[in-house]
Amino acid sequence: MPGGESTTQLQFLKEEGLFDAIRKFSKRGGAVFGTCAGAILLATEVHNPPQESLGLLDMTVLRNGYGRQLASDVFFGPSTLKQAPLEMVFIRGPIIEAVGKGIAVLARHEGKAALVEKGNVLAATFHPELTDDTTVHQHFLEMAAKGAVAAAELR
DSSP: OOOSOHHHHHHHHHHTTHHHHHHHHHHTTOOEEEETHHHHHHEEEEESSOOOOOOOEEEEEETTTTOOOSSOEEEEEOBSSOSSOEEEEESSOOEEEEEOTTOEEEEEETTEEEEEEETTEEEESSOGGGSSOOHHHHHHHHHHHHHHHHHHHHO
């Protein structure tokens, strides 16, 4: 699920019947990845202002946590996905204020979780697609492949 404006995306998901479809897909083991606004839509609790979400990751998110920006902010931060720092591009990104039980924090920015996962759901408060580093996307593809193998074994 891409970045953008989460309230607009939420409206679209509902109008097109995708809200419940994404929930069902995830519950059946399908891999879901949300960046920026997509991460907001995956949270169980959203602030600034509050809004409904898919609730697939037990986390509290603050919309527009980094405030208005005239340009993207690029940071390099620690990650459990690779040895070198992970490049993170924030564009009015949300802040993950709290994560629930079982949520793995894979990368942090300014001490806050910036990349999290649980099972088949991955969320980034930044835009990994705006860098040349494919680490996050490769990780998601591995998650999706594991889910596909598990689904095939159930058949």
